[in-house]
Structures are given as structure tokens and as C-alpha cells.
Amino acid sequence: MTTAERTDAERETGPGARTATPAALAVPAARAGGCPFDPAPEIERARREEPVTRATLWDGSSCWLVTRHEDVRAVLGDPRFSADATRPGFPFLTAGGRELVTSTPTFIRQDDPEHARLRRMLTADFMIKKMEAMRPEVQRIAEELLDRMTDGRDAADLVTEFALPLPSLVICLLLGVPYEDHAFFQERSRILLSLRSAPEEVRASQQELQQYLSRLAESKRHTPDDGIVSRLVARGELDNGDIASMGRLLLIAGHETTANMTALSTLTLLRNPDQLARLREDPSLIKGAVEELLRYLTIVHNGLPRVATEDVSVGGVTVRAGEGVLCTLNSANRDEAVFPGGDALDVGRDARRHVAFGFGVHQCLGQPLARVELQIALETLLRRLPGLRLAVPFEEVPFRHDMGIYGVHALPVAW
Amino acid sequence: MRIHADQEKCCGAGSCVLAAPDVFDQRDEDGIVVVLDAEPPAALHDAVREAAAICPAAAISLTG
Ligand code: HEM
Numbered sequence: 050m051t052t053a054e055r056t057d058a059e060r061e062t063g064p065g066a067r068t069a070t071p072a073a074l075a076v077p078a079a080r081a082g083g084c085p086f087d088p089a090p091e092i093e094r095a096r097r098e099e100p101v102t103r104a105t106l107w108d109g110s111s112c113w114l115v116t117r118h119e120d121v122r123a124v125l126g127d128p129r130f131s132a133d134a135t136r137p138g139f140p141f142l143t144a145g146g147r148e149l150v151t152s153t154p155t156f157i158r159q160d161d162p163e164h165a166r167l168r169r170m171l172t173a174d175f176m177i178k179k180m181e182a183m184r185p186e187v188q189r190i191a192e193e194l195l196d197r198m199t200d201g202r203d204a205a206d207l208v209t210e211f212a213l214p215l216p217s218l219v220i221c222l223l224l225g226v227p228y229e230d231h232a233f234f235q236e237r238s239r240i241l242l243s244l245r246s247a248p249e250e251v252r253a254s255q256q257e258l259q260q261y262l263s264r265l266a267e268s269k270r271h272t273p274d275d276g277i278v279s280r281l282v283a284r285g286e287l288d289n290g291d292i293a294s295m296g297r298l299l300l301i302a303g304h305e306t307t308a309n310m311t312a313l314s315t316l317t318l319l320r321n322p323d324q325l326a327r328l329r330e331d332p333s334l335i336k337g338a339v340e341e342l343l344r345y346l347t348i349v350h351n352g353l354p355r356v357a358t359e360d361v362s363v364g365g366v367t368v369r370a371g372e373g374v375l376c377t378l379n380s381a382n383r384d385e386a387v388f389p390g391g392d393a394l395d396v397g398r399d400a401r402r403h404v405a406f407g408f409g410v411h412q413c414l415g416q417p418l419a420r421v422e423l424q425i426a427l428e429t430l431l432r433r434l435p436g437l438r439l440a441v442p443f444e445e446v447p448f449r450h451d452m453g454i455y456g457v458h459a460l461p462v463a464w
Numbered sequence: 465m466r467i468h469a470d471q472e473k474c475c476g477a478g479s480c481v482l483a484a485p486d487v488f489d490q491r492d493e494d495g496i497v498v499v500l501d502a503e504p505p506a507a508l509h510d511a512v513r514e515a516a517a518i519c520p521a522a523a524i525s526l527t528g
């Protein structure tokens with residue numbers, strides 16, 4: 050059945066029947082056992098056969114799954130699709146996700162003009178020039194972490210010793226958050242991002258982070274510095290609660306994402322020795338290689354949620370006002386129409402049109418920082434450890450199937 | 465080719481600056497796009513077209 054036929058049939062039988070469509074795909078869909086780098090086979094199949102398709106969520110509710118590059122960009126770029134999770138019909142991937150809606154929203158879950166007003170308070174802090182100027186500092190941090198990791202040892206967990214502390218140190222520096230508290234916020238982030246956390250746990254972690262950052266904002270009123278939190282305080286437009294919400298978003302988005310991209314990219318390169326060799330031979334490929342790894346791995350892997358505020362046609366299907374949509378970035382980034390041979394990693398590919406950072410007005414604010422961190426982390430790692438290898442059999446690497454941001458829980462390596 | 469960048473629409477993540485650094489920049493005060501060269505030489509047209517294509521906010525329009 051084609052998508053157009055099915056929508057017509059559903060239009061006749063009404064939304065109740067649509068919810069009960071037996072063929073609906075259950076999300077989050079599991080990846081195939083042998084291919085931990087590829088999107089779930091059902092989602093790949095959907096993109097080829099029925100690119101805008103029905104999906105069933107954990108609570109039995111249903112939404113649309115948008116899988117092609119063109120359609121994903123169209124939805125995320127269209128103001129008729131809202132990112133406001135308080136709207137009825139908004140698709141939640143977990144019970145914990147729904148739990149968070151009751152507390153203070155951050156601008157990632159707001160629409161313009163409020164979203165733009167808040168985001169613009171931060172755009173200068175993350176612009177290209179500023180982040181490029183951070184290179185020497187990020188380089189120093191990378192070298193120091195590797196000095197420590199390799200000191201008298203020949204094996205370590207790359208996640209705890211390098212991939213996680215690097216972006217954590219950097220985002221703490223930018224925000225003006227004391228790095229000594231990293232165990233506290235890393236654990237709260239883990240709970241917030243785990244698909245398995247109980248709703249109560251999620252709410253408690255959210256509140257603890259909120260209180261912590263609220264107190265931090267208050268302390269900056271008395272002892273200002275040049276970090277982002279302090280500058281938001283100095284603007285005088287936001288109260289401690291608003292600043293804490295923004296800080297929470299930046300703190301979580303700022304360390305979990307880059308950490309997972311670093312470790313997963315390393316593993317991917319080790320599994321693709323020909324690509325690794327190309328990169329080692331010609332380090333000038335690093336910028337393009339990072340874009341290709343962002344595309345190929347797409348660690349924000351569960352689909353970005355939006356809800357239609359009007360009837361909108363997407364890829365030939367009518368999405369009704371009030372219906373939820375998940376935009377599967379990982380599927381869009383494998384779309385053959387844009388990335389021929391996209392199931393293979395090719396560090397020489399022009400991958401700039403990938404949507405690993407999303408698309409539309411919510412497209413990742415921190416992408417200039419993520420790029421600088423990833424380019425430096427990978428270049429430094431490969432240069433300093435020419436004998437880098439996996440220290441356990443590949444089958445034993447613990448993948449983060451259970452997390453909103455994909456990656457590995459640990460990466461035992463030797464050199 | 466003539467470039468127009470809509471500063472109201474721009475969300476400031478700087479993709480255009482990466483794609484065509486000779487043509488686009490970001491304002492110091494808020495990271496919003498500024499066009500350095502609204503009628504760039506032909507050698508830069510491909511880069512400018514790429515910038516317009518990857519702009520997430522559809523803020524860059526090209527005429528001529
Ligand atoms: C490899 C690293 C990263 C990836 C793959 C990534 C991915 C994403 C994606 C897909 C979105 C869009 C969410 C949506 O539209 O619903 C997003 C938004 C966002 N990201 Fe990132 N991100 C990364 C690193 C960072 C870093 C380092 C920061 C720094 C603080 C950051 C801060 C943000 C913020 C604040 C938003 C919300 C923007 C808005 O709603 O306007 N991200 N990110």
C-alpha cells in the first residue's frame with residue numbers, strides 16, 4: 050500500500066482507526082544485532098518503501114515517522130511544526146520525557162518568538178569566531194588528558210579518561226561551573242538521558258540540577274566572572290530559575306553529545322582501518338572526516354519530536370493539526386538521494402548537508418564548539434597513539450542502546 | 465549573483481560562515497549573520513550556493 054492510499058483510507062475511518070493500524074512501527078526501534086552503527090532495519094525499510102509512516106510509542110499512542118532527508122528538513126524547517134511539548138499530541142519517547150514537561154521548559158522545547166529571544170542571548174557565545182579562539186585551550190586540555198591517561202600505562206577506558214572529561218572541562222569553563230562538581234552533574238545527566246529511568250528519578254535529577262544551577266547563578270550575583278552564567282545574570286533580564294534552566298540545557302547538551310561522538314568515532318575508525326589509515330596519512334582530512342562521522346553515526350538517534358499546529362502535507366501524506374511527528378535524523382543521514390553509498394563511512398565524502406545537528410531554528414547552537422572539540426580530540430588521539438587498538442573483543446563493547454544519545458558506555462583501548 | 469540575508473530569521477549557528485567564510489560573518493554582539501560581500505565574484509558562487517542550501521533557517525536568498 051502506498052502512503053497516499055493509506056492516508057486516504059484512514060481519512061475515511063478517522064483518527065481512531067489510524068491509531069490502531071496494525072503495521073505501525075514500534076519506536077524506539079532496536080538496531081540489528083550485528084550492525085551497531087546502522088539505524089534499525091525497520092526504519093531503513095520505511096525510508097525506502099513508505100517514507101512517512103505511522104509509528105507506535107511506548108504508551109500505545111501513535112505518531113508519524115519521517116525518514117527521508119528532504120522531508121526531515123521540510124518538517125524541521127517549517128514553523129507549522131511546534132517543538133512545544135505542552136501541546137497536545139506532542140510525541141514523547143519515554144515516560145521520563147513526558148515527566149519533564151511539568152517543570153521549567155528550556156528554549157529547545159519552545160517556539161519562536163520566545164525561543165528566538167532566549168536563544169539569541171547565547172548565539173554570540175557559541176559563534177564560529179569565539180569557538181575557533183578556544184582551540185589552544187581545547188588543545189591543551191586534550192594533551193593533558195592524554196598525558197595522564199598514558200602515564201605509566203598501556204591500556205585505559207577512553208570514555209572516562211578522555212572522551213567524557215574533555216567536553217565536560219570545556220563546557221564548565223565556558224559556563225563558569227566548577228569542574229569539581231562533574232561527578233554530580235554527569236550522574237544527573239545520565240539519568241535524564243537514559244530511556245530506562247523511572248519518571249520519579251528523572252524528576253528528582255532535573256530538580257537537583259535546577260537547584261544546583263540556581264544557587265550557582267545566585268553566587269555569580271556576588272562574585273561575577275566572565276562565564277556564560279555570570280553574563281546571563283549581568284544582563285538582568287532573567288531570574289535565577291530561567292538562568293538555571295538554560296545552564297542545565299547547555300551543561301547536558303555540552304558534554305554528553307561530544308563525549309559520545311568522540312568515543313564512538315574512535316571505535317568506528319578502529320573498525321574501518323582503511324579510513325583510519327587515510328586520516329592518519331593526511332590529517333588535513335580531519336574537518337571533513339568529522340562531518341562524515343557526524344553523518345554516519347548520528348548519535349541523536351531516536352528522532353526529533355514535533356507536533357503539527359495545522360494540517361501540513363509531508364512527502365505526499367497529510368499530517369493533521371495535533372498529530373505528532375518524529376524526524377529520524379539517522380535515517381535522513383543515510384538517504385541515498387543525498388549521500389550515495391551512505392551506508393559506508395568515507396572520510397573523503399562531502400557530508401556537509403547532514404542533519405546530525407538537526408535543522409530549522411532549533412539546529413544545534415553548540416555545533417561550532419562540537420566541531421572544534423571533535424576535530425582536536427580525534428586529531429590529537431590519532432597523532433599521540435599510533436598503536437591505538439581495542440582492548441576487548443568488539444562484541445563486548447557496551448553500546449548505549451538504552452540512551453537518548455547513542456554511543457558506548459565504555460571503550461577499553463590499548464596503545 | 466546578489467545575496468540577501470534575513471537577520472530576523474537567522475538562528476546564528478554559523479553554517480554559512482563555514483561554507484563561505486569570505487562572504488559571511490557573524491555580528492560580534494549576537495552572532496547573527498552579516499554579509500561581507502553581497503555581490504561576490506564567480507569563483508565564490510558555488511560556496512555561496514552551498515551556504516544557502518545548508519542554512520537551517522532559510523535566511524539566505526540569492527538573486528541573479
Ligand atoms: C556532536 C555533538 C552534538 C550533537 C550531535 C548535537 C545535536 C543536536 C541536535 C540534533 C539538536 C536539535 C534538537 C531539536 O531540534 O529538537 C541540538 C540542539 C541543541 N544543542 Fe546540540 N549537539 C551537539 C553538541 C552540542 C554542544 C557541545 C552544545 C553546547 C553547549 C549543544 C547545545 C545545544 C543546544 C543549546 C540546543 C538547542 C537549540 C535550540 O533549541 O535552539 N549541543 N543539538
Ligand code: SF4
Pocket residue numbers: 469473474475476477478479480481488496497515518519520521522523524
Ligand atoms: S547559516 Fe543561516 S541561520 Fe546560520 S548563521 Fe548563516 S544565515 Fe544565520
